[in-house]
Amino acid sequence: MTSATTSRKARSDGLGLTKPARADAGTLVVHVLLIVFVVLAIAPILVVVMNSFKTTPGIFNGPFALPTAETFNLDGWANVFKRGNFALNYGNSIIVTVVSTGLTLVLSTFAAFAITEYKVKLAPVLAGFFIIGIMLPIRLGTVPILQTMVAWHLVDTLTALILVYTAMSLPLAIALMATYFRRVPTELKEAAKIDGAGELRTLSIVLPLVRPGLAAVASVTMLPIWNDLWFPLILAPSKENQTVTLGVQQFVGQFQSDYPALLAALTLGALPLIILFTVFSRNFIQGLSQGYGK
CATH class of the missing domain: 1.10.3720.10 (MetI-like)
Known part of the structure; x- marks a missing residue:
C-alpha cells in the first residue's frame, strides 16, 4: 500500500483517527453518561436515607453532610414505629x-x-x-x-x-x-x-x-x-x-x-x-x- 493510499484512508476515517480509536472514544462517552445518570438517580435516595439519621436542625443546616456526633439521632426511626x-x-x-x-x-x-x-x-x-x-x-x-x-x-x-x-x-x-x-x-x-x-x-x-x-x-x-x-x-x-x-x-x-x-x-x-x-x-x-x- 502506497503512502498516498494510506493518507487517503486516514482522512476517510476522520482526522487521522482509526475506527477502533473512535469506537473506544464512543464507548468511553457512553460509560461516562451512564455513570452520571446512575449518580443522579441514586443521590436523592442516599440523601433521604442519610438525613433520616439526623436531627431536624442537622437536616436543615447540612442536608448533604454526613451525620456527626452532634446531628446523629434515631428518634425519627423510633417515632415511625411508635x-x-x-x-x-x-x-x-x-x-x-x-x-x-x-x-x-x-x-x-x-x-x-x-x-x-x-x-x-x-x-x-x-x-x-x-x-x-x-x-x-x-x-x-x-x-x-x-x-x-x-x-x-x-x-x-x-x-x-x-x-x-x-x-x-x-x-x-x-x-x-x-x-x-x-x-x-x-x-x-x-x-x-x-x-x-x-x-x-x-x-x-x-x-x-x-x-x-x-x-x-x-x-x-x-x-x-x-x-x-x-x-x-x-x-x-x-x-x-x-x-x-x-x-x-x-x-x-x-x-x-x-x-x-x-x-x-x-x-x-x-x-x-x-x-x-x-x-x-x-x-x-x-x-x-x-x-x-x-
Missing part, C-alpha cells in the same frame, strides 16, 4: 399490591391469549380499547369510581383499592402480554391441539414461553400501586386501611413536621421496591425491551 402504626400500613400495602398484581397477571394473560388466539372481528376493536385505556389516566374518572364504590358499599375498604388498581393496570398489561403471545410459534399451538389439548392446556404449554412478559407486567404493575397516594386518600382514608404512602402523611403537619420520621418512613416505604428491582432487574429490562420492541 406513632406511625407502620406495621399495619405496611401490611395493607403488601395485601393491596400483591392481590392487585396477581389479579392483573391472571386476567391479562387470559385476555391477551384470547385476543391473539381467536381471529374474530371484535379482536382489533378490543385491542384498540385497551390502547385507549393506556392513554387516558384513570384519575379522570375519580368521581364515577367513588360513586360506584359508595353504591357497592366498598368505601374505606382494601377491596375498593384492589378493584381500582386491577382495572388501572389491565390495559398496559394486556397490550404487553399480547406482544409475547404473538411471538409464540403457531406450530406449537397447532401441535398441542392435534394431540387433543384444550384451550387451558394449550395456554399452560405456551405459558413458559412468555415468562419474561409476566415478569415485566408484574414489575410495571407493582411500582405505581405501591407508590400511589391518590386512591388510598379517597377510597381508604381510615387508620385501619391506610397504606404506606398515606401513613407517611401523618408526619407532615400544618405548623410543624417531623422530618426525621418522615424521611425514615420514606426509606422504609421504598425498601421493598428497591429489593425487588435489584433481584428481578434483568427480567424487568428483558421483558420490557422484548415486549415494547415487537
Whole structure:
C-alpha cells in the first residue's frame, strides 16, 4: 500500500483517527453518561436515607453532610414505629399490591391469549380499547369510581383499592402480554391441539414461553400501586386501611413536621421496591425491551 493510499484512508476515517480509536472514544462517552445518570438517580435516595439519621436542625443546616456526633439521632426511626402504626400500613400495602398484581397477571394473560388466539372481528376493536385505556389516566374518572364504590358499599375498604388498581393496570398489561403471545410459534399451538389439548392446556404449554412478559407486567404493575397516594386518600382514608404512602402523611403537619420520621418512613416505604428491582432487574429490562420492541 502506497503512502498516498494510506493518507487517503486516514482522512476517510476522520482526522487521522482509526475506527477502533473512535469506537473506544464512543464507548468511553457512553460509560461516562451512564455513570452520571446512575449518580443522579441514586443521590436523592442516599440523601433521604442519610438525613433520616439526623436531627431536624442537622437536616436543615447540612442536608448533604454526613451525620456527626452532634446531628446523629434515631428518634425519627423510633417515632415511625411508635406513632406511625407502620406495621399495619405496611401490611395493607403488601395485601393491596400483591392481590392487585396477581389479579392483573391472571386476567391479562387470559385476555391477551384470547385476543391473539381467536381471529374474530371484535379482536382489533378490543385491542384498540385497551390502547385507549393506556392513554387516558384513570384519575379522570375519580368521581364515577367513588360513586360506584359508595353504591357497592366498598368505601374505606382494601377491596375498593384492589378493584381500582386491577382495572388501572389491565390495559398496559394486556397490550404487553399480547406482544409475547404473538411471538409464540403457531406450530406449537397447532401441535398441542392435534394431540387433543384444550384451550387451558394449550395456554399452560405456551405459558413458559412468555415468562419474561409476566415478569415485566408484574414489575410495571407493582411500582405505581405501591407508590400511589391518590386512591388510598379517597377510597381508604381510615387508620385501619391506610397504606404506606398515606401513613407517611401523618408526619407532615400544618405548623410543624417531623422530618426525621418522615424521611425514615420514606426509606422504609421504598425498601421493598428497591429489593425487588435489584433481584428481578434483568427480567424487568428483558421483558420490557422484548415486549415494547415487537
